[in-house]
Amino acid sequence: MHLKQDKPDNRNVLDTTAQGVIGAPLTRPEGLLKVTGTATYAAEYEVEGCLEGVLVSVPIMSGEVLSIDEDSVLAMPGVVAVISDERLTGRAAQGTAGEAPFQPAQTVCYWGQPVALVVAETFEQARDAAKHLVIETRAQDVPVDPEKVDTKVEETTRTGDLAHAMAEAAHSVDVEFTTEGHASAAMEPHAAIAQWQDDSLTVHASLQMLKFNRAELADSLGLKEEQVRLVSPYVGGGFGSKLGISQEAVAASLAAMHLGRPVRVVMSRQQVFQTIMRRSETHQRVRLAADNEGRLTGFGHEARVSNLPGESFAEPVLQSSQFLYAGENRLLQLEIARIHRMTAGSVRAPGEAVGVQTVEQAMDMLAEKAGIDPVELRLRNIPEKHPANGKPFSSRKLAEALREGAKAFGWEPRPRKPRHTREGEWWIGTGVASAARVHAVVEAKARVTLRPDGTAVVETDMTDIGTGTYAILGQVAGEMLGLMPDDIDVRLGDTDFPAGSGSGGSWGAASCGSAVFLACEGLRKKLAERLKVADDGLTLKDGFVRWDGGEKALTELLDGKPLDATGHFEPGDSTEDMAISSYGAFFAEVAVNHWTGETRVRRMTGAFGIGRVLNARTARSQCLGGMTWCIGNALTETLLFDPNDGHLVNCDLAEYHVPVNRDVPDLDVLLLEERDGSASPIQAKGVGELGLCGGAGAIANAIYDACGARVFAYPMAPNRVLAAMPQN
Amino acid sequence: MAISINGQDYPLPADPRTSLLDFIRREAGLTGTKKGCDHGQCGACTVIVNGIRINSCLSLAVTNDGDEVTTIEGLGTMAAPGTMQEAFMAHDGFQCGYCTPGQICSATAMLQELAAGWPSDATADLEAAPTLTDEEIRERMSGNLCRCGAYANIVAAIRDAAGEHA
Ligand code: FES
Ligand code: FES
Numbered sequence: 001m002h003l004k005q006d007k008p009d010n011r012n013v014l015d016t017t018a019q020g021v022i023g024a025p026l027t028r029p030e031g032l033l034k035v036t037g038t039a040t041y042a043a044e045y046e047v048e049g050c051l052e053g054v055l056v057s058v059p060i061m062s063g064e065v066l067s068i069d070e071d072s073v074l075a076m077p078g079v080v081a082v083i084s085d086e087r088l089t090g091r092a093a094q095g096t097a098g099e100a101p102f103q104p105a106q107t108v109c110y111w112g113q114p115v116a117l118v119v120a121e122t123f124e125q126a127r128d129a130a131k132h133l134v135i136e137t138r139a140q141d142v143p144v145d146p147e148k149v150d151t152k153v154e155e156t157t158r159t160g161d162l163a164h165a166m167a168e169a170a171h172s173v174d175v176e177f178t179t180e181g182h183a184s185a186a187m188e189p190h191a192a193i194a195q196w197q198d199d200s201l202t203v204h205a206s207l208q209m210l211k212f213n214r215a216e217l218a219d220s221l222g223l224k225e226e227q228v229r230l231v232s233p234y235v236g237g238g239f240g241s242k243l244g245i246s247q248e249a250v251a252a253s254l255a256a257m258h259l260g261r262p263v264r265v266v267m268s269r270q271q272v273f274q275t276i277m278r279r280s281e282t283h284q285r286v287r288l289a290a291d292n293e294g295r296l297t298g299f300g301h302e303a304r305v306s307n308l309p310g311e312s313f314a315e316p317v318l319q320s321s322q323f324l325y326a327g328e329n330r331l332l333q334l335e336i337a338r339i340h341r342m343t344a345g346s347v348r349a350p351g352e353a354v355g356v357q358t359v360e361q362a363m364d365m366l367a368e369k370a371g372i373d374p375v376e377l378r379l380r381n382i383p384e385k386h387p388a389n390g391k392p393f394s395s396r397k398l399a400e401a402l403r404e405g406a407k408a409f410g411w412e413p414r415p416r417k418p419r420h421t422r423e424g425e426w427w428i429g430t431g432v433a434s435a436a437r438v439h440a441v442v443e444a445k446a447r448v449t450l451r452p453d454g455t456a457v458v459e460t461d462m463t464d465i466g467t468g469t470y471a472i473l474g475q476v477a478g479e480m481l482g483l484m485p486d487d488i489d490v491r492l493g494d495t496d497f498p499a500g501s502g503s504g505g506s507w508g509a510a511s512c513g514s515a516v517f518l519a520c521e522g523l524r525k526k527l528a529e530r531l532k533v534a535d536d537g538l539t540l541k542d543g544f545v546r547w548d549g550g551e552k553a554l555t556e557l558l559d560g561k562p563l564d565a566t567g568h569f570e571p572g573d574s575t576e577d578m579a580i581s582s583y584g585a586f587f588a589e590v591a592v593n594h595w596t597g598e599t600r601v602r603r604m605t606g607a608f609g610i611g612r613v614l615n616a617r618t619a620r621s622q623c624l625g626g627m628t629w630c631i632g633n634a635l636t637e638t639l640l641f642d643p644n645d646g647h648l649v650n651c652d653l654a655e656y657h658v659p660v661n662r663d664v665p666d667l668d669v670l671l672l673e674e675r676d677g678s679a680s681p682i683q684a685k686g687v688g689e690l691g692l693c694g695g696a697g698a699i700a701n702a703i704y705d706a707c708g709a710r711v712f713a714y715p716m717a718p719n720r721v722l723a724a725m726p727q728n
Numbered sequence: 729m730a731i732s733i734n735g736q737d738y739p740l741p742a743d744p745r746t747s748l749l750d751f752i753r754r755e756a757g758l759t760g761t762k763k764g765c766d767h768g769q770c771g772a773c774t775v776i777v778n779g780i781r782i783n784s785c786l787s788l789a790v791t792n793d794g795d796e797v798t799t800i801e802g803l804g805t806m807a808a809p810g811t812m813q814e815a816f817m818a819h820d821g822f823q824c825g826y827c828t829p830g831q832i833c834s835a836t837a838m839l840q841e842l843a844a845g846w847p848s849d850a851t852a853d854l855e856a857a858p859t860l861t862d863e864e865i866r867e868r869m870s871g872n873l874c875r876c877g878a879y880a881n882i883v884a885a886i887r888d889a890a891g892e893h894a
Contacts, residue, residue: 027817034825035813035832037760037800044759123754124745187764187772187826187875236762236826237875269765466824466876621820621878628877653769653873662850662866664879 001522001565003514003681005441006572008394010677014479014517014612018541022479025617029490030234030470039234042206043191043266050193051080052123053255053265054130055114055247057274060139061646062340065106065115072134073118078125082133083117085254090114091343092276093216093244094313095504096209096442100220101244102310108137109308110342111647112274117251119263144646146281146306146337154314154336157322157388160329162287165298169289171369172298177286177358179714181639182279184347185658188236190276191266192249194256201257202229205249208238209502210461214495216245221253230461233493235503238465240346241276243504273651277345278639280305280315282354286362289329294370294377299327299387301359306337307344315344316351320436320693321359323393323579326383341646346504348629349689352437357633357714360433360697364704373413374432374701375406378585386579394678397609398434398583401672405607406432408670409587418708419726426591428602429706433697435584435608437690439679440507441571445498446515448477449564450523454543454555455487458519462500462512463493466625467688468618469508475615476513476682480520482540482554498566506582506686509614511569514680518567526563569681578678582685584608586630586698592707597722599703601631601663606695607670611685616671619687623669626691632659634696635715731792733758734802744790749773751789752799760800760829764873771872774830774837775799781837783871800829803836812836815889816882823876831872835886838868860890 014022033039058065070082088105090113105115118133120126143149166172192205201223207213210230218225235242252265267275282303289298303317318332347353363381367374379399385392406413411432421428446460458477464470469492474485481488491497501511521535527545528535531552539546543554587605592598606627613619636657640649650656675683696714704710709724730737731748733756741751752761752775761784764772768786775784776798784797804810812832815821822828842858850867851858858864865883874882 027820030825031817031820031822032806032809032813034822034828035800035816036804036806036809037758037829038806039825040759041762041826043763044753046757122743123750124743128745185875187770187824187873188762189764235824237824239875266763269767269769466822468823617820618823621823621876621881624880625823625877628879652767653765654767658873658875659877659879660870660873661879661882662863662870664866664877666862667880 001518002568003518004570004572005574005681008574008677009681012675012683014682017479018539019479019482021475021485023613023616026471026475026485026615028468028471028618029474029485041188041234041236042204042232043264045193045204047193047195047262050262050264051119051121052126053117053119053252053263054126055251055265055267055271056116056118056130056133057112057114057271058108058135058137059111060108060137061111061144062142063108063137063139066136066138068116069134073129073132076129078121079118079129080121081119081259083119083251083255083258087221087254089220089247089250092246095243095346096212097244098212098215100216110340111645114247114275117255117265119255142340144340144641145643146339149337149339151304151335151337154334157330157332159388162298162300162329162331165289165329166287169297170292171290171366173288173362173365175286175362175712177284177712179282179354181281182347182637183273183639183656184239184241185656186237186239186241189267189269189272190246190248192252193262193264194252195262196256196260200227201253203249203253204231206235206242207232208235208242208463208465208504210463210495211499212502213245217249217253220250230495231493232463235463235465238503239348243346246276269653270651274648275342277343277347278341279347280307280344282315282317284317284358286358288362288366290366290370294366294372294380296325296327296381298329299325300331302333304335304337306339308340309338311343313345317355319351319438320356322388323386324434324436325381326387330387341641349437349692352693353633356436356694357433357697357700360694361700364701368416371415373415375402375411375413378402378434391579394578394580395674395676396583397672397674401583401585401607401609404670404672405585405587405605408668409605411587416705418705425594427594427707428591429702430587430589431698431701431705433586433694433701435586435690435694437506437582437693439580439582439685440505441511441575441680442501442507443570444501444511444515445566445568446500446512446519447498447564447566448516448519448523449562450558451562452558452560456481456483458488458490458516459497460492460500460512460515461495461497462508463503465503467503467508467622468615471618472509472513472614473516476516477520480517481523482542506688510680510684510686513614513682513684514569515567517682518569519565522565522567523563526565527557530557574678580679582610582690584690586695588698588702590699590702590706592703592721597718597725599635599716599721601665601699603665605668606691607672608690609672609674610687610690611674611676611679612683613671614684619671620669622687623691624667626689627667627695628659628664629692630695630699631663633714634699638715729793731789731795731797733797734799740793741789744788746789747785748787748789748792749784752784758799758801762826762829771834772827772830774834774872776833776837781834800833803832812889815885819881819885819888821882821885822878827872827874831882834869834872839890
């Protein structure tokens, strides 16, 4: 079954089916493998005669590799080869690039770029040799500080006259913010095992989007896509860092092709930090103009981001600012600075993860000026149609999220004044923020096979990076085919299977879920034809097929033969005609230490409208993950670059502070009942990123409410809070 | 000259540079123990050595002569998962699963430390036996990073598993 979705699908088919497993909080089918240490990640395949490769980086910010002295290491014990092929890639590919990233690696564009691979019999030998490899370079001075270069305008949206609206406003806010760079820091370092045999390449790798990665790898190596097979059934976290093919997979492949032996390359944690995508730092200005009642008449959001010369990606900071709030006079402008730090690319919720929280702080400031409850101010400013392009909104749960979230959290609706509660040396306060994340779906295929014994197999090259793909695809198929998910074998992460959407942009569940849904519609049609009844007259439940006037066991109907169908989903006009997003609201309570400026998040509530929930347990976990990232984003996470040579100073997990267990309090997640037929034929939107879109703003607002410190620089570390705290 | 892993003896490695972590993953072929940083910063490599949890990336295998090592594979199997493993499944105490074996080994040994009366930063009264509050769990599990952000569920899983022990 093929569907290019040009119209909303409001049939809500999955609500009319009988199995009752869709949305159920089932445990993950692969859970047992994970908790027993049996799930196999990229570096963990037992491969006969596998060599070990270690990437070698150079400590210059830019320049050329003049020579690589292979003889400096070839005589060392166990060393097999030094790979310095021109096809080695210097950067990771951007998400959905589908073509080779920057080559050759020997043209250095940022500090720590890998330029060669040392291959040895054992990891210890390769690591040692990598340290001793003599590389001659010519370094060149280049700009590394985004504050010190000219910028170029990437994109501008202008309606009306914002300056005039600001001048005329009863209440206005005009503030600047900074946010620092972030790292994905997925727990599994990038890894690949490459095998070259009979002119074909098989790579076990840690990747999010296999169909794009296959094209990227083939293009990097000068192979045809058909010659490349990628296998990634388990991925130890991605968060954007594994969207595109990266240096270790290309290097391992080249080494395997040169040497005719399998080669494993695993990046060190430091290399992951130094060479994989960073989220750009941002400098932002937010302007809000409002009338007496707090209704927005003007909305301005400008941001400066950075990237390497030649990279197309610019952190889309303004993405949700385009439509989240009203205001007829608007100016949104994104500018980019070209500097030589490692590639800037997607890190979980690119754009919104840093763009919503600043707007949410400004909204809080406006609420205070206008003397309006911050929740009420937001409710008043939900636009009727997309403020820039006039498109109607599809299902939108922003108001409900604010109201339901407030209720669950115990929000007191009143105009706010800070420093109202103190417990010993701790100031206590609460804050709110809206959440928004644009919706996207991409082309996806999946094959579903009914086996003669009445069980089923789902196959797609889609990945499960912790998101719950194994669970939800089994649930979609189970619901449609009248089977319990236990009877469905979901097989993922192999380019031998039909090409899915990949995991990223929060589009995996809606896109691949729809492909599986379509495949199952195809199977239902085939079954109906066999029975000579209309396919909407079939009820499939617990392995039985019922229709008006009869019932048969599925196994009987299959008659000893398998039956399969492929679903092919493509986005069409339905996502073009409407403004589609997922929405939510965050509420946070913090304690801020009067003497040290330390902030502890005490509790947090998130209410989210993500369309149809496919598995309430894994969806909730995605939200918990996002909210946990909000805490890091708000308080601790920052990439620190040397201003002189641009090297990343804190390139490990001791110095780059992701939240630890004790940083994270009780988190309460509300999943709102929603169906969005414009978003996908299964009425689902995305959930992986929404939980990170704005929550740091709720924490910022809570800090202000607690102690009166309005902090305009993220992360809001103790020094910054202390400096902003009123002196009395 | 051997290291016992989950009750089976493995001869010490020839290369003294081999970390206990690489020894477990490669020479013993037990890849359930994960490498997240190789520098003692993430806890993914946590195993239990002579009853005490350690970061196996920070120990050279040759220094573990005669030690009894328990890895995730020693705490339960697919056919018979252990209590802590089942609790992690029931509470969705993981997402990608990469930090999970380390979390489970760490939690298992942590409960023993608590039972033995070891205090932590979250212990209010150093004279009294510590009790298993959520704050104690969070503090004692803070050496095990989970970038997926499953902490809230990890705490619930440990609380549950500890209850079953009690
Ligand atoms: S791998 Fe040992 S602590 Fe990270
Ligand atoms: S489950 Fe992915 S890092 Fe913890």
